[in-house]
Every structure is written in structure tokens, then in C-alpha cells.
Amino acid sequence: MPQALIDWIFRGSLVAQITAGLIAGGLLAWLWPDAAHSVSLLGTLFISALKAVAPVLVLLLVTAATCNHQPGRATLIRPVLWLYLLGTLSAAIVGVLASMLFPSTLQLKDAVQSQAAPGRISEVMLSLLQSAFDNPVHALLQANYIGILVWAVAMGMALRHASPATRGLMQDLGQGITAVIQAVIRLAPLGIFGLVAGTFAQSGLEKLLDYAQLLAVLVGCMLAVALIVNPLIVWTQTRRNPYPLVLTCLRESAVTAFFTRSSAANIPVNLALAKRLGLDExxxxxxxxxGATINMEGAAITISVLALAAAHTLGIAVDLPTAFLLCVVSAVCACGASGVAGGSLLLIPLACSLFGISNDVAMQVVGVGFVIGVIQxxxxxxxxxxxDVLFTAAACEAAKRRAQA
Structure with a gap:
């Protein structure tokens, strides 16, 4: 293999390689569908590797960061949390407004097998509480990121009084698991090649075209939040042009997250970007x-848009108080969505319950979500x-601005 090709594979632009894999997978599905079904195994293995490493990554990174925090040194976690909550609620509002302006309908015909889904907001809060006190081994096995986060913080606080060697070991373990997942992400072009080839060979574009308007509303809302709402929030913190920072985060973080479809798996990418931006470690x-656990703007949009699409399909009139309540419910539910592919879909029935939609019909809406999931x-x-990076950077810049004032 020529040295130039080896250098491009291991050191070249990951975005360019992912794009090449995307195009190659689409062409293979179009020209040779039988072979595309075979290479879909590459995509399955890639997703499995991400699911396997991501929970351990969150546990070790948060534990290491907590136990190595210097007592008395101020952090900006509280302002970042407020930005996370504001961004998620704003995204839900955008989703509701867009759905009211451009109502979408669904094809709710096929029966969908009943799945466990929360029916009231109290059930979501109870589930979150139960997840927080989950057995640590079970939390890792089930990718329960809320439970993992609680145990990581608890272990980190306990290890603050450990010897420097122990705290150094935790730091080394965190760096080690980061290197492992970076190696997995480096294989993303092959995984994307397999995923795209298998997906389009199996269903083509027909199923997606059936829901073209719904996809347009969903993606349009996400673009509006990314390019209009988030920059406004950042500007309120920094009082400077937010778009250089916004575009950097989209280019460096959003592209890899788009293809890995896991906020947890994208943590090392975001950490590396935060370091390059010179943020407070x-x-x-x-x-x-x-943020990979609770900052879910996209999930808030998905929940609100699909719930209103179900209401429009059934001819249910939605008044302003109910629409506002849907915004709040969608934002709260989004914070409870897991940081893995499809984590927001099972929370749609709860939002549908605001309009009196039965669970059987709501689960059909969840089925629609899985159909369009390849893009949504x-x-x-x-x-x-x-x-996650954008709001962290905004909080850090705001702190610098106040210190200089």
C-alpha cells in the first residue's frame, strides 16, 4: 500500500473520509444491492463498538475529572447547565411553532407491537430517579447514562482524598479509554460505508419520501436552532459575533456526531475541540x-414535532395553553432521553398523551420515527x-468578559 494512502487513512481528514464512505455506500447499494447487504456487517460492528465503549468512557472521564478537581477552584458548571436548559426549552418551542405553521400528517395504518413507554410526566421523573440509583454494573451493561453519571461523580468525590498516585491512575485510565474510542471513531468511514449500503439496499429512498414533509420540518427546525436560536443565546453571553464559534462547533463536532449517532461516543471529539478552543479544563x-446525558435540543424537537404530527393526523385541535405545555413536557422528556441512537423516540407517547392519543396509536408514531431515523x-x-461544546464555550467566554469588565 502506498505510503501516501496510509497517511491519508490514519492522518487525513475524518470528514473527507466519512464523505467518501457515504458516497461509496450509496453507489454500492444502487449498483450492486446483493453486495451491499453483505457489507452492512461493517456498519453493525461499528455501532456495536461505539455502544460497548461509550458507557465506560463516561464513567472514567467524569470520575477522573471530579477526583482531580482542585478544591476551591471555581468552575462554570452552573451557567452551562442553565444554558443547556434554556437551549432545550427554546428548541421545543421552535418545534411546536414550526409544526403549527407547517402541519404534517402520518400514515398510521400498520399495527405496532406494544413497547414499554412512559404515560405521565411523573413516570419520567420517577424513571430518572430510579436510573440515578441503579446498580453501577447494571448501569454500564444497560447504557444507563444517568446512573453512570451519578456513580462517576460519587466515585470522583470519594477519590478526591485518595493519594496522588491513585488520582493519577484515574486520569491515565480516562486518557486510555479516550484513545480507544478515538481509534473506533477512526474506523467511522468503514462503518458509514456499511450502514449506508445496507440501509439503502434494504429500503431505498421510497420510505423516506413518504415522510418528506415531516423530515423537512424536523431538519428545518434543527437547522433553525443551530443557525439562529443557538447563536442568539451565545450572543447574550459573549456580546460578540457568535457565528465563528457556532460554525467551528458544527464543523468539528456535528459532522462526526451525525454519523456516529451517539452523543456519548462523540465525547472525545468534543473534549479535543474544547481543548483547542482554550476553554477551562x-x-x-x-x-x-x-451535556451528552442531559443537553438534548434535537430530542426536544423530535418529541414535539412527532407528537403534533400525530395530533394533526387525527384532526385534534391544539390550543395555545396545550402547545405551551407540550414545549415544557418535550424539554423535560428530552433531558431524560438516553445519549444513544433512537433514545428520544420512546418518549413520544408521553407527549401524545397530552392530546388524549391512545398508546397504540402513539406507538405507531414511534414506528414512524424509526423509519425516518436514518436522517432524523x-x-x-x-x-x-x-x-455541548458551544454552550460550554459561551459560558467560558462570558466569564472572561465579566472578569475584564
Whole structure:
């Protein structure tokens, strides 16, 4: 193999390689569908590797960041959390407004097998509480990121009084697992090649075209939040042109998150970006893993848009108080969505319950979400993950501005 090709594979632009894999997968599905079904195994293995490494990554990184935090040194976690909550609620509002202006309908014909889904907001809060006190081994096995986060913080706080050697070991373990997942992400072009080839060979574009308007509303909302709402929020913090920072986060973080479809798996990418931006390490080492768990702007849009699409399909009139309540419910539910592919879809029935929609019909809406997930979930994750860095950077810049004032 020529040295130039080896250098391009291991050191070249990951975005360019992913683009090449995307195009190659589409061409293979079009020209040779039988072979495309075979190479879909590459995509399956890639996703499995991400799912396997991501929970351990969150546990070790948050533990290491917490136990190595210097007592008395201020962090900006609270302002970042407020930005996360503001961004998620704003995204839900955008989703509701867009759905009211451009109502979409669904094809709710096929029966969908009943799945466990929350029916009231109290069930979501209870589930979050139960997840927080989950057995640590079970939390890792089930990718329960809320439980993992709680155990990581608890272990980190306990290890603050450990010897320097122990705290150094935790730091080394965090760096080690980061290197492992970076190696996995480096294989993303092959994984994307397999995923795209298998997906389009199996269903083509027909199923996606059936929901073209719904996809347009979903993706349009996510673009509006990424390019209009988030820059406005950042400007309120920095009082300077937000678009250089916004575009950097989209280019460096959103692209990889779009294809990995996992906020948790994109944590090392965001940590590396935060370091290049010169942000406070004590802040971003905690806020980035935390954001992968609770900062879910894209999920808020998905929940609100699909719930209103179900209401429009059934001819249910939606008044303003109910629409506002849907914004709040979507934002709260989004914070409870897991940081893995499709994590927001099972929370749609709860939002549908605001309109008196039965669980059987709501689960058909969830089925629609899985059909369009190849685009919807990718765009959702790209927005979620890139915003983790964006709001962390905004909080750090705001702190610098206040210190200089």
C-alpha cells in the first residue's frame, strides 16, 4: 500500500473520509444491492463498538475529572447547565411553532407491537430517579447514562482524598479509554460505508419520501436552532459575533456526531475541540460528558414535532395553553432521553398523551420515527452534541468578559 494512502487513512481528514464512505455506500447499494447487504456487517460492528465503549468512557472521564478537581477552584458548571436548559426549552418551542405553521400528517395504518413507554410526566421523573440509583454494573451493561453519571461523580468525590498516585491512575485510565474510542471513531468511514449500503439496499429512498414533509420540518427546525436560536443565546453571553464559534462547533463536532449517532461516543471529539478552543479544563471535563446525558435540543424537537404530527393526523385541535405545555413536557422528556441512537423516540407517547392519543396509536408514531431515523436521529445527535461544546464555550467566554469588565 502506498505510503501516501496510509497517511491519508490514519492522518487525513475524518470528514473527507466519512464523505467518501457515504458516497461509496450509496453507489454500492444502487449498483450492486446483493453486495451491499453483505457489507452492512461493517456498519453493525461499528455501532456495536461505539455502544460497548461509550458507557465506560463516561464513567472514567467524569470520575477522573471530579477526583482531580482542585478544591476551591471555581468552575462554570452552573451557567452551562442553565444554558443547556434554556437551549432545550427554546428548541421545543421552535418545534411546536414550526409544526403549527407547517402541519404534517402520518400514515398510521400498520399495527405496532406494544413497547414499554412512559404515560405521565411523573413516570419520567420517577424513571430518572430510579436510573440515578441503579446498580453501577447494571448501569454500564444497560447504557444507563444517568446512573453512570451519578456513580462517576460519587466515585470522583470519594477519590478526591485518595493519594496522588491513585488520582493519577484515574486520569491515565480516562486518557486510555479516550484513545480507544478515538481509534473506533477512526474506523467511522468503514462503518458509514456499511450502514449506508445496507440501509439503502434494504429500503431505498421510497420510505423516506413518504415522510418528506415531516423530515423537512424536523431538519428545518434543527437547522433553525443551530443557525439562529443557538447563536442568539451565545450572543447574550459573549456580546460578540457568535457565528465563528457556532460554525467551528458544527464543523468539528456535528459532522462526526451525525454519523456516529451517539452523543456519548462523540465525547472525545468534543473534549479535543474544547481543548483547542482554550476553554477551562475543570469546566469542560465535566460539562461535556454531562451535556451528552442531559443537553438534548434535537430530542426536544423530535418529541414535539412527532407528537403534533400525530395530533394533526387525527384532526385534534391544539390550543395555545396545550402547545405551551407540550414545549415544557418535550424539554423535560428530552433531558431524560438516553445519549444513544433512537433514545428520544420512546418518549413520544408521553407527549401524545397530552392530546388524549391512545398508546397504540402513539406507538405507531414511534414506528414512524424509526423509519425516518436514518436522517432524523443523525441530525438530532449532531445538534445535541455540537451544542455541548458551544454552550460550554459561551459560558467560558462570558466569564472572561465579566472578569475584564
Amino acid at each position: 475543570d469546566t469542560y471535563s465535566v460539562s461535556i460528558p454531562l 436521529d443523525s441530525a438530532e445527535t449532531a445538534l445535541n452534541s455540537s451544542t
